[in-house]
Each structure stands twice: as C-alpha cells, then as structure tokens.
Amino acid sequence: MVKSFYYSFLELELEFQIILVFIGFFGFGSIFLLVFTLIKRQSKLNKIVLKEEYTLLIENSIFPFVFDDDEEAVQMLLKNPNYKKKYFKKIAIKYCINLHKSYTGHMQDKVDEFYKKSGLVDYSRNKLKSSFWEHKIEAIRDLSTLKDFESIAQIEKLVQHRDKKIATESILALIKLRGISELVLLRNFKYNLDEWSQVLILSVIKSDKISYNSKIEDLKTSKNKSIQLLSSRIVEFYKLNL
Amino acid sequence: MNDFGWINIDITVFNYFILAFAFTVMLSYIVLAIVSAFSLKHYLRVNRLIPYKSLLAFQDAPRISILAPAYNEGFTIRENVLSLLSIQYNNFDVIVINDGSKDDSIAILVDAFELIPSDEVYVASIPTKQVKNVYISTNPTFSKLIVIDKENGGKADALNAGINFSKNPYVVCIDVDCIIEKDVLLKLSKPFLEATNKRIIATGGVVRIANSCIVKSGKLIKVNVPKNLIARIQVLEYLRAFVLGRMAWAKLDGLLLISGAFGMFDKEIILKVGGYNTNTVGEDMELVVRMRRYMIENKFPYTLKFIPDPLCWTEAPESYEILGKQRSRWTRGTMETLWIHRKMFFNPRYKILGMISYPYWLFYEYLAPIIELTGLLISLLMVYYGILSWSFFGLLSLFVYTFALFFSVLAIFTEEATFKKYESKKDIFKLVWAALLEPFIFHPFLIYAALKGNWQKIKGSHSWGDMTRKGFEKKPE
Numbered sequence: 001m002v003k004s005f006y007y008s009f010l011e012l013e014l015e016f017q018i019i020l021v022f023i024g025f026f027g028f029g030s031i032f033l034l035v036f037t038l039i040k041r042q043s044k045l046n047k048i049v050l051k052e053e054y055t056l057l058i059e060n061s062i063f064p065f066v067f068d069d070d071e072e073a074v075q076m077l078l079k080n081p082n083y084k085k086k087y088f089k090k091i092a093i094k095y096c097i098n099l100h101k102s103y104t105g106h107m108q109d110k111v112d113e114f115y116k117k118s119g120l121v122d123y124s125r126n127k128l129k130s131s132f133w134e135h136k137i138e139a140i141r142d143l144s145t146l147k148d149f150e151s152i153a154q155i156e157k158l159v160q161h162r163d164k165k166i167a168t169e170s171i172l173a174l175i176k177l178r179g180i181s182e183l184v185l186l187r188n189f190k191y192n193l194d195e196w197s198q199v200l201i202l203s204v205i206k207s208d209k210i211s212y213n214s215k216i217e218d219l220k221t222s223k224n225k226s227i228q229l230l231s232s233r234i235v236e237f238y239k240l241n242l
Numbered sequence: 243m244n245d246f247g248w249i250n251i252d253i254t255v256f257n258y259f260i261l262a263f264a265f266t267v268m269l270s271y272i273v274l275a276i277v278s279a280f281s282l283k284h285y286l287r288v289n290r291l292i293p294y295k296s297l298l299a300f301q302d303a304p305r306i307s308i309l310a311p312a313y314n315e316g317f318t319i320r321e322n323v324l325s326l327l328s329i330q331y332n333n334f335d336v337i338v339i340n341d342g343s344k345d346d347s348i349a350i351l352v353d354a355f356e357l358i359p360s361d362e363v364y365v366a367s368i369p370t371k372q373v374k375n376v377y378i379s380t381n382p383t384f385s386k387l388i389v390i391d392k393e394n395g396g397k398a399d400a401l402n403a404g405i406n407f408s409k410n411p412y413v414v415c416i417d418v419d420c421i422i423e424k425d426v427l428l429k430l431s432k433p434f435l436e437a438t439n440k441r442i443i444a445t446g447g448v449v450r451i452a453n454s455c456i457v458k459s460g461k462l463i464k465v466n467v468p469k470n471l472i473a474r475i476q477v478l479e480y481l482r483a484f485v486l487g488r489m490a491w492a493k494l495d496g497l498l499l500i501s502g503a504f505g506m507f508d509k510e511i512i513l514k515v516g517g518y519n520t521n522t523v524g525e526d527m528e529l530v531v532r533m534r535r536y537m538i539e540n541k542f543p544y545t546l547k548f549i550p551d552p553l554c555w556t557e558a559p560e561s562y563e564i565l566g567k568q569r570s571r572w573t574r575g576t577m578e579t580l581w582i583h584r585k586m587f588f589n590p591r592y593k594i595l596g597m598i599s600y601p602y603w604l605f606y607e608y609l610a611p612i613i614e615l616t617g618l619l620i621s622l623l624m625v626y627y628g629i630l631s632w633s634f635f636g637l638l639s640l641f642v643y644t645f646a647l648f649f650s651v652l653a654i655f656t657e658e659a660t661f662k663k664y665e666s667k668k669d670i671f672k673l674v675w676a677a678l679l680e681p682f683i684f685h686p687f688l689i690y691a692a693l694k695g696n697w698q699k700i701k702g703s704h705s706w707g708d709m710t711r712k713g714f715e716k717k718p719e
Binding site: 019134236 | 301
C-alpha cells in the first residue's frame with residue numbers, strides 16, 4: 001500500500017507533490033507534538049506522585065532527628081534505595097531549606113546538621129563544581145542557607161566569576177555565612193552593581209538578620225558610585241532597624 | 243487564447259500572489275515561534291532562580307501607580323479594587339478612574355472604601371475631559387487608593403487623567419476587571435531595576451483568558467479551560483499571539499504593541515509624547531509606537547521588555563456579537579495607528595520597527611483578512627467560469643488547515659513545556675478539539691469582523707462597542 005501511494009505520488013505534478021509534503025509534515029507534526037505534550041503532562045503527574053512519596057520518606061527521617069535526636073533515622077534514610085536518586089536529593093534539600101526557614105535557634109541548627117549528616121551536603125558541593133551556571137547558583141544557595149561553613153573557600157573563589165549572576169550569588173552567600181563584613185570585597189568592584197543586585201543584598205541582610213559591622217562604612221570610599229550607593233542604603237537600613 | 247484567456251492569466255498571477263502570501267505568512271509564524279522558543283527557554287532558565295520577593299525588602303523599589311479606568315463596572319468594581327489593593331509590593335498606589343459611568347460605580351466605591359473628596363489639586367499636564375472629583379479613603383487600610391471621578395472621555399482619556407494625577411515615575415495601565423497575579427509588580431519592575439545602558443520605557447506582559455477559571459477574593463484559584471467554545475478558541479489565539487508572537491518581537495526589539503489590558507510604562511516618556519491619543523480606538527498600540535518613535539528620533543538609547551509569565555487574566559467574549567465588536571475595534575485601532583505612523587513604513591531610520599515590524603503589521607495583520615477575502619472571491623469566480631482545479635483547491639485548503647492545526651498544537655505544547663497552567667489531560671484534549679474546529683467556526687468570523695472594522699472606519703465610526711461581562715466563576719465559601 002505504501003509502495004502504491006509512493007508511485008501515485010511520483011506521478012503527481014510538482015506543485016501537488018510540494019503541497020502534499022507540507023500537509024504530511026504539518027499533519028504528522030501536530031500528532032507528534034500532541035503525543036509529546038501528553039508525555040510531558042504524564043511525566044509531570046508522575047513527578048507529583050513521586051514527590052509525595054519522597055516527602056513522606058524525608059519527613060519520617062528528618063523529624064525524629066530534629067525533635068528526638070534519633071541518629072538511626074538518618075541511617076535509615078541512607079539505606080533507602082531512593083536515596084541514590086537525584087530527584088530524591090533535590091526534594092530532600094528543598095525540604096530542609098523550607099524547614100530551616102520555618103525554624104529558629106536549636107531546631108534550625110538541627111535541620112542544618114541533618115543536611116550534613118545525611119550526606120545531602122555532598123550533593124550540593126558536587127553541584128558547585130558543575131559547569132552549568134544554574135547548578136552553581138542552586139548549590140551556592142543551598143550551602144549558604146543551610147550554613148555549610150566548609151564550603152566558604154569554594155564559594156569565595158566564585159566572587160570573581162565572569163558570570164555576574166554567579167558572582168552576585170557568591171557575595172550573597174558569603175554575607176549569609178560570614179556576615180556583612182564580606183561586602184568589603186566589593187570595594188574595588190569594577191562593574192556597576194545594578195539596582196537588582198542591590199535589592200538582593202539588602203534582602204539577605206534583612207531576611208537573615210545579619211548584624212551590623214562598622215567595616216561597611218569603608219565602602220563609602222569606593223570609587224564605584226554604585227557601591228557607594230549600596231553602602232548608604234545599608235547604613236540607612238541599619239539606622240532604621242537598630 | 244480562448245474567451246476567458248485574460249481571466250485565466252490574471253487569475254494565475256493572483257493565485258501565485260496568494261500562494262506566496264500564504265507561504266510568507268506561515269514562514270514568518272514559524273520563524274517567530276523559533277525565536278520565541280529560544281527566548282522563552284532563556285527567560286525560564288534565568289528567572290527560575292530569581293527571588294522576586296527580595297524586592298519587598300527594598301525601600302527604593304520603583305514607585306508605581308496602577309491606573310485602572312472603569313466604565314459601568316459597578317457589578318464587580320468593589321472586588322476588583324480589593325484585588326488590586328492586595329498586590330504584593332512596597333511603593334505603589336491604585337488610581338481608579340471612573341470615566342463617567344452611567345451606573346452606580348462611584349457610589350459603590352465611596353461606600354465600600356470610605357472615600358472622601360481630596361483637597362489635592364488636579365493638574366492636567368495632558369488635557370482631559372473635566373475631572374469632577376478626586377477621592378481618597380479615610381480608612382488607613384485603603385490609603386493606597388485614589389479614585390478620580392471624571393466626565394466620560396473614553397479609555398485613553400481616563401488613562402491620561404490617571405497619568406496626570408500619578409506622583410510616581412512608573413505607571414501600570416490595566417483593565418479594572420482583569421485578575422492580576424499578586425506578584426505582578428515584582429515581576430514587571432525587575433527589568434527597570436536591571437537597566438544599565440538603555441532606558442526601559444515599557445514592560446509588557448502576557449494576558450490570558452480567565453473564562454471558567456475559579457476566582458476567590460480577586461485571586462485566581464484554579465485555571466480551567468473555558469466551557470464556552472468561542473472563549474476556548476481565544477485561549478489558543480492568545481497563547482499563539484503572546485507566547486509565540488510577542489515574545490519573539492520583544493527579543494528582536496520589534497515590539498509594536500503592549501496590550502492595553504496590562505503594561506508598565508515610564509511616565510516621563512509618556513508625558514513627553516503627550517499621553518494616550520484620544521482620537522484612536524487603538525490607543526495602546528499607538529502609544530507604544532509613539533514612545534518608540536520619540537526615543538529613536540531623539541537618539542535616546544532605550545528598550546522595551548516583555549514578561550512571558552501569565553500575570554494578567556481577562557474575560558474573553560463568549561458570543562459572536564461581542565467578539566465582533568471587539569475585533570472590528572481592534573482592526574480600526576490597527577488602521578489608525580498604521581496611518582498615523584505611516585512615515586515609518588520601510589524607513590531605515592526606524593531600523594527593525596520601520597523595516598520589519600511595521601510592514602509585518604501592515605501586510606500580515608491588517609491586510610491579511612482583505613487578501614483572504616479577495617482569494618475567496620477569486621475562487622468563487624473560478625468556480626463560476628468552471629476553471630477551478632478542485633483537486634488543487636482541496637489540497638491547498640488542507641495544507642492551510644494542517645498548518646493552522648500544527649501552530650495551535652505548538653502553542654499548547656509551549657504552554658505545557660513552560661507554565662503548565664492547565665492541569666489535566668482532559669484540558670489538553672479540549673484545547674486540541676478547539677484547534678480542530680477553529681478554522682471552520684472562528685477564523686471566518688474574524689475575517690468578517692476585520693472587514694466590518696474597515697467598513698466602520700470608512701464610515702467614520704469611533705465607537706468602542708460595549709463589552710458585556712459575565713463575571714468570573716466564584717469559589718464557594
């Protein structure tokens with residue numbers, strides 16, 4: 001049948017042949033796109049189910065550790081076959097970050113400790129070495145939020161990264177980990193620090209309740225006007241909030 | 243040559259013209275879709291990691307006035323204004339402009355928001371119809387609200403009144419009945435904060451269809467595919483236009499239109515160009531073109547941005563009657579804007595705007611329905627003279643149909659690959675069903691409405707046409 005269709009096709013005039021090719025392309029293209037859309041939708045639905053399943057596993061491990069100091073719960077998690085899966089680790093780290101933001105004091109420290117003891121921190125540290133900028137940023141954010149002080153040296157190296165997004169994220173991370181004095185690194189910053197980057201810095205100072213350090217006043221002597229402006233804004237922020 | 247020889251030759255030439263036109267239209271759609279795909283991919287990669295809420299901690303966040311013109315919106319105005327006031331942002335106010343409504347809109351506003359007349363003097367930097375009163379609230383909860391009550395002058399005039407009264411450097415112009423996402427200002431203002439070398443004069447956003455969606459307290463709770471087929475087809479239309487079209491134009495720096503339902507503008511530039519043009523029904527497009535011309539003619543470095551996130555949801559017409567009025571008005575708006583700015587046509591001074599955007603709008607947006615109708619008439623003439631090749635005509639129709647279907651399915655796929663607003667597989671099938679029917683039940687009507695718009699323009703009509711709204715579906719308490 002295909003053969004006879006092919007021979008009939010060859011007998012057609014050129015313009016008919018061209019139009020038929022286009023009809024075939026768009027017709028099959030539509031079917032292909034529809035199937036692909038449905039596959040994507042199904043994979044999204046599968047991920048939702050998987051996320052629920054993983055969240056339950058993580059909760060069964062993290063809560064006994066945080067509230068009852070149950071080290072066994074961490075070991076159980078490490079033995080779980082799902083632990084090796086990337087998606088599981090992503091969900092687990094996200095869960096830790098949400099808990100970290102919800103808690104303060106000892107509970108918050110326990111969440112950070114879970115992150116390290118469960119080995120999730122190694123996943124983030126490896127991501128920091130990735131060549132993809134998104135992975136780097138995610139890793140910097142996870143490590144700094146969950147207070148992995150051992151990664152400071154690695155993050156510090158990224159302050160001079162040629163990708164501005166990574167450089168800015170590293171500065172934010174260092175502020176979270178070592179305080180506002182880290183901003184002194186910006187004194188000789190050669191680029192214009194746009195308003196959005198300043199927004200991010202001020203936001204970290206506010207949300208992480210970073211305490212005041214007089215070193216910040218040094219930035220006023222920077223030759224970079226955007227850094228001078230940032231310094232004034234930070235000083236103003238502390239004046240209003242101290 | 244037989245008796246119909248001259249007809250044959252003319253028709254053959256015209257056929258090739260129509261064919262070439264159809265091919266170039268399709269090619270342009272595909273090119274724009276490809277550019278959009280890359281642009282969207284980049285946008286989503288970068289913005290996935292953006293902590294927009296950081297801006298809430300920033301005292302120097304751009305100060306914005308939301309301008310919401312209202313005409314006979316008494317039925318929903320209270321809820322709509324409450325929704326606008328609950329937007330997450332530091333430095334903003336909401337200016338509702340009652341454009342001489344004939345209903346009890348102003349009484350409802352005064353009562354609901356405890357309004358009293360303000361002492362503040364209204365300075366008409368841009369001339370407008372007379373402002374009767376300006377109200378502010380006595381309740382500190384509504385301290386961000388300002389209501390201007392003025393004589394009816396149309397949407398453009400109402401927006402100009404709002405611009406005159408705004409004390410902020412940026413204005414967001416919206417339709418008061420739109421459902422706006424709460425983080426809308428955080429997302430719209432980010433490009434303004436990132437600008438370094440070029441001044442951002444406007445940011446446009448995507449408008450989506452809210453029919454059959456569930457809304458509670460001015461917030462979109464659940465996105466549904468519209469039950470009404472006309473509205474459902476408009477979902478596809480908006481997806482194609484905004485996600486596959488304007489995203490690409492913005493990337494190419496050739497954007498000529500920021501939807502009147504939703505856009506943020508640099509007020510200083512609006513004032514410099516004299517505000518919205520009240521003599522056109524296409525005031526949104528005309529303003530953008532005029533602002534761009536001003537920047538180019540004065541050699542100011544500038545750009546426009548486009549945010550593909552679905553931030554604004556609007557109610558689409560569900561009847562042919564209302565749809566027809568809306569579309570004929572859009573046609574008149576396009577005609578007027580293209581005529582006012584005809585100087586730009588293939589004028590290299592305006593770069594991509596003059597060389598590509600303007601001709602594209604002229605040929606593929608404005609003239610397309612006229613060319614389609616002419617093609618149809620020629621086909622009928624060919625049938626009359628018995629010279630129509632039915633097999634060729636049939637194949638050509640099938641070709642156009644499969645392309646239309648392909649492009650709609652591509653839009654559905656893009657939505658699924660990006661924002662995933664429609665949650666079930668059933669929704670996808672509903673949209674595909676709409677795509678299958680669109681060329682038969684929707685497109686011919688659009689041609690009719692566009693031609694009617696031309697006719698109305700020739701007759702000198704300047705009316706907007708009423709948009710009767712059904713209201714959104716409410717979530718039960």
